[in-house]
Amino acid sequence: MGTDLFAHVWDPVVLAALTTGPQRRRALRVSIGGISDKALTEALHRLVAGCLIERRSFAEAPPRVDYALTSLGRTFVDGPMRALGEWVTRYGDELFEAQERMSGR
Template sequence: MTMPEAENNTFDQPCPIRDVLDRIGDQWSLLVLEALGTGRMRFNELGREIGDISRQMLSRTLRRLEHDGLVDRTIFAEVPPRVEYALTDLGRSFLGPMQVLVKWADDNHQAICNARLRINKHDGSQP
């Protein structure tokens, strides 16, 4: 008896934590997930909400998040076609942990910057 394909691919990546963190830890994914946390959005609306993301990078990020099951893309049969993006149940389940991480980063950013400055002054290196 063979395992379903989805189960066979579960451990293709040797470290599940690194696999997930590599995806959500890129420059744009958290911002896209945070923006979609407020509800469904169209592509241009999402781009305006994030601000400095290029159309190409937004498109690439949305495709990756959709591929990972965090974002759902709905195409409406209208003229012109309308496409909306929303978080899936899996994507919504990530909002709580993401907000905790964002708060931790915000609360500790100054301490991290101070530590970097101390080390750089001590060894004369640059980050």
């Protein structure tokens, strides 16, 4: 997982959505918006397997499952994801302009 942390477009989105705290699957899908059920399922499986989020089951009636950032996931969100966001905020226009110049060749 280490080399593909940004390879799947929805993984960082799911991680960002979980920064507010644990959420049930349905609430995650609503808060993200635009994500298909299949894409959310795949992202959740990848992120659980990568130890960035945890799946917590509660023995209630009806059964409840929450997803939450692990401590490792929190360091990823607060570290590399935040740094990338700050970089895009600072240099995004410059990057876009450079890409536009290259595509106009």
